[in-house]
Amino acid sequence: RQPRALCLHLVYKEKRPCFLVLFRPDLVQPEPATWDGVMAFISRHYPRAVERVRQHLPEIKARSVDDFEKDCSVRFIDALENPTGPDYMRYDRYMELSDPLPWQTRLFLYCELRLFELFTGDGRTRLHDGSLGETEYLCDNVALADFGEENYKVIPVTVTIPDHVIKKYEEEEK
DSSP states (O other): OOHHHHHHIIIIISOOOEEEEEEOGGGTOOEESBHHHHHHHHHHHOGGGHHHHHHHHHHHHHSOHHHHHTTSSOOHHHHHTOTTSTTOOOHHHHHHOSSOOHHHHHHHHHHHHOOOTTOOSBSEEEOTTSOEEEEOEEOOOOOHHHHOGGGEEEEEEOOOOOHHHHHHHHHHHO
């Protein structure tokens, strides 16, 4: 499954609720979702991986996830769905590799930072049709309880999925 299909599955099939969470940005140190922002984020959270990622960054920028998947026997989205499985590239697993290959570095970014297929490093979300979305950021995963209730607001939202998107999703699920 692609990340978009996974989201559709959770919202449409499993009827999971959706929320917008507003919080003070100084609590999570957001970085712009640019390649420079990625490297700053890695420097802060995965410092031992910085040089490894930097070494493969030109190739990662130039190739798609689909292209990297041809170099290995791993479908990245399948690895993501099983965080305890053998293909999920956690930080510690990545650092155990003596000389990681470019596909392993890309898988690390996919699993740990959630830099999915549509990530381009230009700081904007991209849709499957190539159109630009909003400004995008990388930030820490933090339990809301760790913020303190006075520092965030949870707003329930209703997500309406257009009929043509549901139809396409159902056809892909067959």
